[in-house]
Amino acid sequence: xxxxxxxxxxxxxxxxxxxxxxxxxxxxxxxxxxxRATVPGHHGARRSKLSNYGxxxxxxxxxxxxxxxxxxxxxxxxxxxxxxxxxxxxxLLRLLELRFDNVVYRLGLAESRKEARQLVVHGHFKINGKKxxxxxxxxxxxxxxxxxxxxxxxxxxxxxxxxxxxAPKWLEVDxxxxxxxxxxxxxxxxIDLPIEEHLIIELYSR
Numbered sequence: 001x002x003x004x005x006x007x008x009x010x011x012x013x014x015x016x017x018x019x020x021x022x023x024x025x026x027x028x029x030x031x032x033x034x035x036r037a038t039v040p041g042h043h044g045a046r047r048s049k050l051s052n053y054g055x056x057x058x059x060x061x062x063x064x065x066x067x068x069x070x071x072x073x074x075x076x077x078x079x080x081x082x083x084x085x086x087x088x089x090x091x092l093l094r095l096l097e098l099r100f101d102n103v104v105y106r107l108g109l110a111e112s113r114k115e116a117r118q119l120v121v122h123g124h125f126k127i128n129g130k131k132x133x134x135x136x137x138x139x140x141x142x143x144x145x146x147x148x149x150x151x152x153x154x155x156x157x158x159x160x161x162x163x164x165x166x167a168p169k170w171l172e173v174d175x176x177x178x179x180x181x182x183x184x185x186x187x188x189x190x191i192d193l194p195i196e197e198h199l200i201i202e203l204y205s206r
Contacts, residue, residue: 019062019065019066021065021068021112021113021114053203053206055199056199056200056202056203057203059195059196059197059199059200059203060074060199060200060203062195063096063193063195063197063200066113066193066195067096067099067102067113068101068113068114068117069096073136075204077092077095077096078092078200078204080095081094081095082204088201089197089198089200089201090187090188090197092197092200093186093188093191093195093197094185094186094187095138097186097190097191098138098139098140098182098185098186099135099136099137099138099139100120100125100127100132100134100135100136100137100138100139100145101113101116101117101120101135101136102116103139103145103171103180103182104116104119104120104125104145106167106168106171107145107165107167107171107173107180108160108163108165108166108167108173108175109125109145109147109157109160109173109178109180116135117135120132120133120134120135121133121135123148124147124148124151124157125145125146125147125148125151126145126146126147126148127139127143127144127145128143128144129144129146131148139182140182141182141183141184141185142181142182142183143181143182144179144180144181144182145179145180145181145182146177146178146179146180147178147179152178157178160175160178161175161176161178162175163175167180168186168190168192169184169190170182170183170184170185170186170187170190171183
């Protein structure tokens, strides 16, 4: 499936805010927005004032980039959220948070969602004791995510096992055993990203 393979920092510069696409690097002075906060493209380009449509579009693009989705994946997720009971915007964010790759990231088993996706695709995790390598899988309450036995001895996961990880309250994690569990569905209050989902609903409602 098609995916963005260009520089991650370029996406942050385009949106004008940190999307935390490169893990710990985003918290240091090496962050592109610290070194060069201009819009990518023509030298000296400035951010122009956006129309209502432009504001809505940028919000959708920002959320797509937070979670690493392409347009088709994002629209499919939105369509599902729209058909569910409850508030469409909150449903959308809940579905995005329940993606396998995002849960791996939230458990602290990867430094970024991009890295989590790569680790999932390469078969480094199991769900409920069975190998799982599809990043878009939707996890459910009670599902257990663990690092595959063959991967636990790698330097990457040994380093994670030595860290102190604080997972969101809808997840439980045991870093010593490299195991996490989904104990509840995330609520809107649990999602700490700077997202105004109503703008996305307005965009798709045009």
